[in-house]
């Protein structure tokens with residue numbers, strides 16, 4: 121039997137850091153939503169007790185460093201599964217981009233293996249496993265639009281944001297999430313985004329207000345270290361995107377666009393600066 125799972129990319133409409141915790145993580149508040157740029161996982165039982173990964177993408181590890189591999193190992197160990205699995209990762213989300221590609225693959229592997237091995241794990245059990253794999257993995261298991269608190273694992277569902285186009289541009293540079301959090305200084309944040317106003321905008325279905333409330337305090341690190349990300353934001357604004365923000369720890373910048381007619385101009389304009397440009401829709 122073969123099982124298929126989609127692993128969509130996430131964007132952070134809002135990301136605020138409240139402080140550093142004793143366990144080394146940061147206490148954060150985020151609003152996350154998913155877009156239809158997605159990886160696709162194919163899972164099939166193996167006749168021997170092993171986890172085997174393949175992918176058409178040359179840019180990700182295929183051993184125990186892969187988050188989908190780690191998800192399979194965790195679920196096997198925790199529930200004493202003696203069966204093996206072959207997982208093919210059809211990658212479309214760029215890696216280390218601030219789009220949670222790896223986390224979403226891990227979440228899709230948890231969901232898929234729960235079905236493949238007929239474990240009947242509840243959502244709560246899947247979320248617990250997910251939190252062991254990474255801060256963004258619980259959100260990726262749940263999907264939808266949500267507020268994420270704690271280190272990212274405390275979730276509160278929100279209604280879908282007003283539908284729009286999402287143009288994503290990833291500059292050709294690698295940003296490590298750990299480095300960005302490591303270099304983050306709370307005192308350098310001049311203005312924190314307002315979670316309350318962002319939630320109100322989404323609940324009211326106001327595209328304009330949602331664009332006005334976009335904010336990500338990790339820009340204070342990544343934009344400072346990589347001026348090309350700041351430049352990309354400016355270009356996207358100049359090309360006419362209604363709201364522009366860096367996603368997560370970066371370096372991907374996304375633009376929200378209400379009018380379809382504007383999309384080709386923004387896409388073509390960005391392609392002059394950046395190889396990785398994607399046009400997506402928000403998932404509702």
Ligand SMILES: C[C@@](CO)(OP(=O)(O)O)[C@H](O)COP(=O)(O)OP(=O)(O)OC[C@H]1O[C@@H](n2ccc(N)nc2=O)[C@H](O)[C@@H]1O
Nearest residue numbers: 144145146218219220254255256271297298301368369370
């Ligand atoms: C910044 C965000 C925003 O959605 O996403 P990405 O840019 O990675 O996509 C997340 O907070 C990233 O989540 P995730 O990538 O799962 O992080 P983890 O693997 O758990 O942690 C990676 C590193 O970031 C630091 N980290 C992570 C989360 C957090 N709340 N505080 C932290 O300080 C940890 O210290 C760790 O060294």
Ligand SMILES: Nc1ncnc2c1ncn2[C@@H]1O[C@H](COP(=O)(O)OP(=O)(O)O)[C@@H](O)[C@H]1O
Nearest residue numbers: 185186187215216217218219220221222223225
């Ligand atoms: N399935 C996977 N897909 C992409 N990257 C992965 C995967 N498994 C592990 N990684 C590693 O995790 C790191 C972060 O990847 P990713 O989750 O795509 O980034 P981000 O957290 O910035 O959104 C990369 O350095 C990559 O090598």
